[in-house]
Amino acid sequence: xxxxxxxxxxxxxxxxxxxxxxxxxxxxxxxxxxxxxxxxxxxxxxxxxxxxxxxxxxxxxxxxxxxxxxxxxxxxxxxxxxxxxxxxxxxxxxxxxxxxxxxxxxxxxxxxxxxxxxxxxxxxxxxxxxxxxxxxxxxxxxxxxxxxxxxxxxxxxxxxxxxxxxxxxxxxxxxxxxxxxxxxxxxxxxxxxxxxxxxxxxxxxxxxxxxxxxxxxxxxxxxxxxxxxxxxxxxxxxxxxxxxxxxxxxxxxxxxxxxxxxxxxxxxxxxxxxxxxxxxxxxxxxxxxxxxxxxxxxxxxxxxxxxxxxxxxxxxxxxxxxxxxxxxxxxxxxxxxxxxxxxxxxxxxxxxxxxxxxxxxxxxxxxxxxxxxxxxxxxxxxxxxxxxxxxxxxxxxxxxxxxxxxxxxxxxxxxxxxxxxxxxxxxxxxxxxxxx
Amino acid sequence: xxxxxxxxxxxxxxxxxxxxxxxxxxxxxxxxxxxxxxxxxxxxxxxxxxxxxxxxxxxxxxxxxxxxxxxxxxxxxxxxxxxxxxxxxxxxxxxxxxxxxxxxxxxxxxxxxxxxxxxxxxxxxxxxxxxxxxxxxxxxxxxxxxxxxxxxxxxxxxxxxxxxxxxxxxxxxxxxxxxxxxxxxxxxxxxxxxxxxxxxxxxxxxxxxxxxxxxxxxxxxxxxxxxxxxxxxxxxxxxxxxxxxxxxxxx
Ligand SMILES: Nc1ncnc2c1ncn2[C@@H]1O[C@H](COP(=O)(O)OP(=O)(O)O)[C@@H](O)[C@H]1O
Ligand SMILES: [Mg+2]
Numbered sequence: 001x002x003x004x005x006x007x008x009x010x011x012x013x014x015x016x017x018x019x020x021x022x023x024x025x026x027x028x029x030x031x032x033x034x035x036x037x038x039x040x041x042x043x044x045x046x047x048x049x050x051x052x053x054x055x056x057x058x059x060x061x062x063x064x065x066x067x068x069x070x071x072x073x074x075x076x077x078x079x080x081x082x083x084x085x086x087x088x089x090x091x092x093x094x095x096x097x098x099x100x101x102x103x104x105x106x107x108x109x110x111x112x113x114x115x116x117x118x119x120x121x122x123x124x125x126x127x128x129x130x131x132x133x134x135x136x137x138x139x140x141x142x143x144x145x146x147x148x149x150x151x152x153x154x155x156x157x158x159x160x161x162x163x164x165x166x167x168x169x170x171x172x173x174x175x176x177x178x179x180x181x182x183x184x185x186x187x188x189x190x191x192x193x194x195x196x197x198x199x200x201x202x203x204x205x206x207x208x209x210x211x212x213x214x215x216x217x218x219x220x221x222x223x224x225x226x227x228x229x230x231x232x233x234x235x236x237x238x239x240x241x242x243x244x245x246x247x248x249x250x251x252x253x254x255x256x257x258x259x260x261x262x263x264x265x266x267x268x269x270x271x272x273x274x275x276x277x278x279x280x281x282x283x284x285x286x287x288x289x290x291x292x293x294x295x296x297x298x299x300x301x302x303x304x305x306x307x308x309x310x311x312x313x314x315x316x317x318x319x320x321x322x323x324x325x326x327x328x329x330x331x332x333x334x335x336x337x338x339x340x341x342x343x344x345x346x347x348x349x350x351x352x353x354x355x356x357x358x359x360x361x362x363x364x365x366x367x368x369x370x371x372x373x374x375x376x377x378x379x380x381x382x383x384x385x386x387x388x389x390x391x392x393x394x395x396x397x398x399x400x401x402x403x404x405x406x407x408x409x410x411x412x413x414x415x416x417x418x419x420x421x422x423x424x425x426x427x428x429x430x431x432x433x434x435x436x
Numbered sequence: 437x438x439x440x441x442x443x444x445x446x447x448x449x450x451x452x453x454x455x456x457x458x459x460x461x462x463x464x465x466x467x468x469x470x471x472x473x474x475x476x477x478x479x480x481x482x483x484x485x486x487x488x489x490x491x492x493x494x495x496x497x498x499x500x501x502x503x504x505x506x507x508x509x510x511x512x513x514x515x516x517x518x519x520x521x522x523x524x525x526x527x528x529x530x531x532x533x534x535x536x537x538x539x540x541x542x543x544x545x546x547x548x549x550x551x552x553x554x555x556x557x558x559x560x561x562x563x564x565x566x567x568x569x570x571x572x573x574x575x576x577x578x579x580x581x582x583x584x585x586x587x588x589x590x591x592x593x594x595x596x597x598x599x600x601x602x603x604x605x606x607x608x609x610x611x612x613x614x615x616x617x618x619x620x621x622x623x624x625x626x627x628x629x630x631x632x633x634x635x636x637x638x639x640x641x642x643x644x645x646x647x648x649x650x651x652x653x654x655x656x657x658x659x660x661x662x663x664x665x666x667x668x669x670x671x672x673x674x675x676x677x678x679x680x681x682x683x684x685x686x687x
Contacts, residue, residue: 387526390486391540391596392514405530
C-alpha cells in the first residue's frame with residue numbers, strides 16, 4: 001500500500017513538473033481583456049491536472065508523450081498534388097499557416113448573419129459575447145474525465161476565430177490550416193455561438209502544423225443548427241490533438257464529420273452535452289491509414305435532457321500496420337428519458353499487421369431509453385471481391401469499391417451531398433495512391 | 437469456344453480431389469448443359485473456370501478461343517469474354533447495383549482497349565435491359581443484391597450478363613429457387629442472348645430449365661467426371677429415371 005501511494009505521489013509530481021515545463025515552453029498571450037480570467041483559470045487547471053501520461057487509463061491506447069512534451073516535434077510537409085478541398089464552395093475563407101493567421105490569403109472578417117473576429121484581436125476588449133463561452137465549455141468538459149491538453153490550449157492558444165451566427169447563414173465559414181515549417185507548434189482556439197433559430201456550417205481542412213492543438217467550443221442555442229465538416233490530411237508525420245466541446249439547447253442540431261488520412265498521430269476528442277430537450281447530435285468520422293498512422297477518436301456524449309438523439313458512426317480503414325482507436329461513451333443521466341443513443345465503430349483491416357482497438361461504453365441512469373452500440377473488426381469480404389473480379393473489375397478497383405462501400409455509412413451522415421461527394425473523391429484518390 | 441481437357445482439381449487447403457478428369461468441349465454458338473447430382477462438382481468446375489481462389493488445378497487445361505484461361509487472373513478472364521452467373525449471387529452492401537454495372541462494363545471495355553460508355557448511353561441500355569427482365573429502377577439503385585429475393589438475384593445475374601455481352605456464358609443453377617414465371621423470365625433473357633458467336637454452359641440440377649433453354653448437348657457429371665453425353669433427350673431420361681440408372685449403367 002505504502003509503495004503504491006508513493007508511486008502515485010511520484011507520478012503526480014512527475015505530471016506537475018511536466019505541465020510546468022510545457023507551460024514554460026510556450027509564452028502565454030498577454031491578454032488584458034475579457035479572456036485574461038479564463039486563460040488564467042485554465043492555467044491553474046493544467047497545473048492541477050498535469051498533462052496526459054501514457055499510463056493514464058484514458059490514454060491506454062494512444063501514447064500522448066509527443067502531444068504533451070515541451071519540445072516541438074518535426075514533420076516534413078507533403079504535397080499530394082491535389083487542389084484545396086472545399087475550394088469550389090461559395091464560402092468565407094480564412095487561412096492559418098503554421099497556426100498564424102494569413103490575412104492575405106483570407107477573406108475579410110465579415111459576412112451576412114455573422115459576427116466574426118480573430119481571438120487575438122478581440123481579446124483586448126473588456127467585454128465580448130465569447131466571454132462566458134471561451135474556456136467555459138472546455139472547463140465543463142473536464143469532468144468526469146480530465147482533458148488537460150484542452151485546458152492547455154485555453155491557456156496558451158495564440159489565436160482562433162470567434163463566430164456568432166444570428167440567422168441562417170448561407171455561406172459556410174471555411175478555415176484552412178497550412179503547414180510549411182518543419183517544426184511548427186500551433187495552438188488555436190475557436191468559439192462558435194449559434195443563436196436561437198440560427199444556422200452555421202463550419203468547414204476545416206489542412207495539416208495545420210508539425211504539432212497542432214486545437215479546441216473548438218460550440219454553443220448551439222435552442223432551435224439552432226451547427227454543421228461541421230473537417231478534412232485532416234496530407235503530412236505523414238504530423239501530430240494533432242483536437243477537442244470539440246459542444247453544448248446543445250432545446251431542439252437544436254449538431255452534426256460533425258471528420259475525414260482523416262495520413263498523420264503519425266491524431267487524437268480527436270468530442271465532448272457533447274445535451275442541456276435542452278428534443279435535440280440531435282450526430283458525430284461521424286472516417287479515416288484511412290497506411291503504415292505509421294495512429295488515429296484515435298474519443299467521444300463523450302452526455303444526455304442531460306429528455307428525448308434527445310445522439311448518433312456516433314466511425315469507420316477506420318487500416319493497412320501496413322496502421323492503428324486505429326475508438327473510445328466512445330454515452331452517459332445518460334437520471335431523468336434523461338426517451339434518450340435515443342446509437343454508436344457504431346468499425347474497422348476494415350487490409351492486412352494482419354494493422355490494429356483496431358475499441359472501447360465502447362454505455363452508462364445509463366434513466367429507465368426509458370433506447371441505447372445501442374456495436375464495434376466490429378473485419379477484413380475485405382473475399383466473396384464480394386471475387387464477385388467483382390468475375391465481372392472484369394480489376395483487383396485494385398474492386399478493393400477500392402469495397403473500401404468506399406465500407407466507409408459509406410459514415411459519409412452518409414453528411415447532409416450536404418456535394419461536400420460528401422467531394423470527400424468521397426478524395427478518399428478514392430487516396431486509395432488509388434495507397435494500393436498494391 | 438471452350439475446351440476443357442482432363443481437368444483435375446483439388447482443394448487447396450485439404451487433400452480432397454473434386455474434379456477427377458473433366459473433358460468437355462463447347463462449340464461456338466452452341467448451348468451445352470451439365471446435369472448431375474448434388475456434390476458432383478458442377479459448381480467447382482464453374483468456379484475454377486472463373487478463377488476462384490481455394491482450388492488447385494493439378495492436371496489438365498481449360499482453353500477459351502485459344503486463350504489458356506488457367507493462366508489468367510479472374511478479371512482478365514472476364515475481359516476475355518467469360519461470364520459466370522453465380523449459383524449464389526453475392527450481396528455487397530454500400531455498392532449500388534448501378535455503380536457496379538457501370539464499373540464492370542467500363543473496366544471490360546478498357547481492358548479491351550475500347551472507349552468507356554457514355555453515361556447516357558449506359559443508362560439507356562441498362563434501363564431497356566432491366567425492363568425486359570422486370571427489374572425496376574429502385575432495384576438498380578439498391579446495393580448489389582441487398583434485399584433481393586432469390587428470383588431477383590438470378591434476374592440480376594442475367595442483367596449483368598446482358599450488359600457485359602460475354603462470348604462464353606456459364607450459368608450455375610440459375611433456375612434454383614425460381615418459380616415458373618421467374619424461370620420463364622430468366623430463360624427469355626438467356627434466349628435473347630443466344631447468337632452465333634456466343635456459347636452457353638448451363639448447369640442445372642433439374643430438367644425443367646432445359647424446356648425453356650433448349651440445349652444442343654447434355655452432359656452428365658458424377659463424382660468429378662463427365663460420365664455421359666447425349667442430345668436433349670438425355671435430360672428427359674434423367675427427368676424420368678433419375679441419375680441412379682445412368683450411374684448404375686456406368687458402374
Ligand atoms: N471450398 C470447398 N470446401 C470444401 N469442400 C468443397 C469446396 N468446394 C467444393 N467442395 C466439395 O466438393 C464437392 C463438389 O461440390 P460442388 O462443386 O459444389 O458440387 P455441385 O455444384 O455439383 O453440387 C462437394 O463434396 C463439396 O462439398
Ligand atoms: Mg452447385
